[in-house]
Amino acid sequence: MLTNLTIALDMMGGDYGPRSSIPAAVSAVNANANLKLILCGNEQVIAKQLESLDSLSHPRLIIRHCNDVVTNACEPAVAIRSKKDSSMRVALDLVKSGEAQACVSSGNTGALFFMAHYVLKMLPGVKRPALISAVPTERKNPVYLLDLGANVHCDAQMLYQFGIMGSVVAGQALGCDNPKVSLLNIGAEDIKGHDEIKQAAQLMQQSDLINYIGYSEGSDIFSGKADVIVCEGFVGNVALKTCEGIAKLIMKKFTRALEKHVVYKCMAFMLAPIIKKLYKRVNPDQYNGASLVGLRGIVVKSHGNASAKAFHAAIDEAVKEVERQLPDKIAAIFEKTHSKDTVANQ
Amino acid sequence: MLTNLTIALDMMGGDYGPRSSIPAAVSAVNANANLKLILCGNEQVIAKQLESLDSLSHPRLIIRHCNDVVTNACEPAVAIRSKKDSSMRVALDLVKSGEAQACVSSGNTGALFFMAHYVLKMLPGVKRPALISAVPTERKNPVYLLDLGANVHCDAQMLYQFGIMGSVVAGQALGCDNPKVSLLNIGAEDIKGHDEIKQAAQLMQQSDLINYIGYSEGSDIFSGKADVIVCEGFVGNVALKTCEGIAKLIMKKFTRALEKHVVYKCMAFMLAPIIKKLYKRVNPDQYNGASLVGLRGIVVKSHGNASAKAFHAAIDEAVKEVERQLPDKIAAIFEKTHSKDTVANQ
Structure with missing residues (x-):
């Protein structure tokens, strides 16, 4: 475990802004004694909310005032050009300068993606960053799905690279050496799908960096x-x-069906917590957030309507990614690929 | 209600073949006194199964022997070139010749799509046929989703035409004049999505044939x-x-969560029928099948692992489409568009 963890938070994003990000920040530092958080946003608003939670003078909660919001x-x-003093931009700048090791935001996904790309830049050899999230499965382990919307259209090379990056993320998270990688398609047979998918399948099949297992359907x-499923954004x-x-x-x-009968109605009341828990579990994006991979820094996107609990979970996800040194691990693999390509081209 | 309805069934398709298609055919004719079914497939197999259901001499179940299966x-x-005596092809030929007014198959979707396209041909003015199905919603009415896989990639004009065809299907099924049409996108804002979607949105916005309401997200x-959501296949x-x-x-x-506690375990037993019913309801494709629209004939695709009940539901769907004269209604709209375009180009 790292002893000095600093994460920058965009406090003003998402549907609830500081109403969810501040309780999340307070609970996150209280749960992890090694964690320091830099709270980017309107100083007055943040200070007032922190005070109401008796945490204004918390030594590991540092306010960084920003005048603007995306x-x-x-x-x-527009965000890139004219929102240089926004909470989102300042949080990303803190990762760029090394003051923070990661940043978390629940703000505008498109703006976050382009701004992160612009501020942090891509790792050498990576064509495009991708958005990845863990999705629950029938088994114990989740599956890592990417890209979730950072790139509308993707060519074969991009899909192939997403396979490599997904492998690193899943390998680290699941603690396995050879995560099984699949391409999302409209049928399991080789003839199905479009050219980009068929070419990506070939690239994955030929690569010794990926344990490719063929197509998956929805x-x-x-x-x-x-363990990893690749598709275009x-x-x-x-x-x-x-x-x-x-x-x-x-x-x-289900709740409506239960309410139709008196016997079931009582059950509905008893079942409510199970249903609620299950709903959260099958909504991983809403709960744990998604991460941008392929950049020279760690960026976790919390859901737009993230509650304080969900924003806290996204902070935890950022902590894990710092501990796993994900960008370094991805960079190492791409360096290997690059030197191989250079050798192959000589 | 039509008094003389003849529908051709591909008896040999899907995971269960005659095991589900024959009980479905028997229950369908017994439930509808106006319905005649032509059962295309291996005569021996069909006769044996019909006999076991005491229905071999049913006057409205006609066997049409076919030597082959897709x-x-x-x-x-390959299916188009060399499966001319397959149960799928014969069922489509019966629609083409007018002997049957519609056909139902639970066989290979890709083969059915291309064969139907080849045998029946498109309605004048239609660029490509599409696969459409009703999907349940939180409200009383379902939403009609198309295309479900007939066309991997779609240009703006195709998406626009799918909007028109979806409007006709939804309008007839829901009994409304101006079904609300939306395009599936990765955000509700105008700037989201790729060029084809943005252009299709413009075409829909400018058209008086479509009540376009903007983008929808997943x-x-x-x-x-x-009422209608349009996307590429x-x-x-x-x-x-x-x-x-x-x-x-x-x-x-959910079932697993219930089984963890003794109290909930008893509930699980009582809840099983509700869960089963609900599962069926949220699996519309599996239950009612999907239809190919844009062709000069009615083709309903039942799910590959359709049970007898599901195959029966697909036959009922075909009956409804015959009664609604869907291809004629779609043709009339496209004729109107075509004459308008001609006028506009003069």
């Missing part, structure tokens, strides 16, 4: 047959949000 | 905010199969 409606290009995501985003939608639908329909 | 591994091009599918297929997967996961995790 709103959800803000276009990424219904296979949760079976646990793969548009598809991953729709798949993850579809999960969120259907989980909500099932829970609602 | 397997799941069969490539579409999580909105089930909210009931739209790759995305729709992944979304639908993801629903199937997550529904299975939730049901499993």
Whole structure:
């Protein structure tokens, strides 16, 4: 365990802003004696909320005042150009300068992605960063799904690189050497899908950096047959949000079905905590956040409507990634690939 | 109600073949006195199964012997070229010749799509047919989702046409004049998504054939905010199969959670029928099948692992589509568009 952990938080993002980020920050430093948090945002608002939680003078909660906020409606290009004193930008700058080892934000995903890309830059050899999250499966271990929306369209090389980065993340998180990597497709047979997927499958098959096990369909995501599932950002985003939608639908329909009968109605009351817990478990993005991989720094994106508990979970995720030194591990693999390519091209 | 309904069934497709298609055919004709079914497949196998159900001499169950079967591994091009006496092809030929008004198959989706396209041809003005299915929502009415995998990639014009066809299907099924049409995207804001989606949104916005309401995200599918949601086949297929997967996961995790406590264990037993019913309801594709729209004939695709009940539901869906005269209604709209375009180009 690292003894000196500093994480920068964008306190002003998401639907609840400081109402969820401040209780999360307080509980996170109280739970981890090695953790120092730099709270980026409006000093007055943060100080007032900290005071209400008797934590204004906490030695490991440092306020960094920022004049601006990146709103959800803000276009990424505008955010980069004119939001230099926003809580999101300052948090990223702190990672860039080395003052913080990671940053967490629940703000505008598109702006965060482009700003992180612009401020932190990519690791050598990486074509594009990707958004990755752990998704629950029928087995004990989750599956790591990427890209979740950072890149709308992806070519074969990008999908292949996502496979490598996903392997590193899953390998570290699950403690295994050869995570099983699969490509999300519309059928399990080789003839299915479009050219980019077929070419990516070939690249993965030929690579000794990836334990490629073939295609997965949407219904296979949760079976646990793969440790990493790769897809383009548009598809991953729709798949993850579809999960969120259907989980909500099932829970609602189930509760409604129970309420129709007196006997079941009493059960509904008793079952409520189980249903709630389950709903959280099948909504991993909402709970643990997603991470940007491929950058020269650690950035964790908490869900836009993250509660204090969910924001705390995203801080914990950032802590784990610092401890696992994810960017260094990914850089090492890409360096190996690069020197191999150079040798192959000589 | 039509008094003379004839539907051709591919008896040999899907995971269970005649084991599910024959009981489905028997129960369908028994439930609808106007319905005649032409059972395409191996005569011996069908006759034996019909006999076991005391229905060999049923006057409205006609066997049409076919020597061949399109397997799941069969490539579409091979199926078209060399499976002319397959149960799938014969069922489609019966629609083409007018002997049957619709056909139902639970066989190889890709082969069925290409063969139907080849045999029946497209309606004038339609660029590509699409696979559509009703998906449950939080409200009373379902939402019609298309394309579900018939076209891997789609350009703006195709997406726009899917919006028109989806409008006709939803309008007829829900009995409303102006179904709300939405495009599936990775965000609700105008700047989100790729060029094809943005262009399709423009086409829909400018059209008086579509009541376009803007973008939906994956999580909105089930909210009931739209009556029709349009996406490219790759995305729709992944979304639908993801629903199937997550529904299975939730049901499993819920049952497992209940089994951990003695009190809940008894409940699990009592709740089993509710859970089963709910699972079926959130798996519409598995239950009612999906339809190919845009062709000069009605083709309903039942799920590959359709039970007898599910195959019966797909036959009922085909009956409804015949009664609603869907291809004629779609043709009429496209004729209107075409004459408009001609006028506009003069």
